[in-house]
Amino acid sequence: MPLRASTGNLLTAPIQLHGDWSYGDATLRVLMRVRAVNLSKLRLLSDRQPAELSIENHHQGPPAIWLHSDQPETASIILDVGAADWCRLAYQFGHELGHVLANSWQFSAKPQPPTQWLEEALVETFSIHGLRLLADSWEQSPPFAGDQAFAGAIRQYRANLLQANKSDGAAGSPDDAALWFHANRGQMEAGQSVPRGPAILGILAVYEGGEPCIEDIAALNRWPERTSLPFDAYVARWKQSCTEIGARGKLPGYLEQLFGLA
Secondary structure, rough: OOOOOOOOOOOOOOEEEHHHHHHHHHHHHHHHHHHHHOOOOOOOHHHHHHHHEEEEOOOOOOOOOOOOOOOOOEEEEOOOOOOOHHHHHHHHHHHHHHHHHOOOOOOOOOOOOOOOOHHHHHHHHHHHHHHHHHHHHHHHHOOOOOOOOOHHHHHHHOOOHHHHHHHOOOOOOOOEEEEEEEEHHHHHHHOOOOHHHHHHHHHHHHHHOOOOOHHHHHHOOOOOOOHHOHHHHHHHHHHHHHHHHHHOOOHHHHHHHHOOOO
């Protein structure tokens, strides 16, 4: 399907639940909170936003965006979550919501090397960043009465994810994203899986560094080649896309610096 402008808004698009949800109303309440904390302070500038979110829960595969040609204005998300497992729900939904923010929900959005790894790292970090926002929001105003203490469980879940990434050095120091990038670039561009802890931790520091930049994710993949472009060309198109939609355009340059390319 060719890319075309939409009139949807990712923050306010209706959410429809499908599949195996034990607590539908409670699940919807948590999903809406996760979306709100992740998106409410961002300028949602993409012209590729869905008009509706379909969220299906089943246990036959990993979380994913289901790319389909019917219902072209609906972003379809598949999760694998147990009953009332709110931390897992928030983490999985946050990751897939990041893909939707990155314009990777329409039928044409097939993941491709050599630069799919970058989108994956950006949206994984988007989800981890969102867990911090969710914990703060939950503590201040829980979606369920009297449930402020659950914020601690969210923070612990996030801490466990960060610890796993800190143990995921792969090359040099876990904090050295540039060394990691140059050591693993060939494998990643060939579509191979590599430990990505240094990238996640480095991007998280960028997201939480003070100057707003997460909105630039919404400028990703607005060109026909999408992630099939090599890194340098991909980042150049991303910068151009930021200009086209009026985004700040800070994040692409920050990542060039992070990975030792600037």
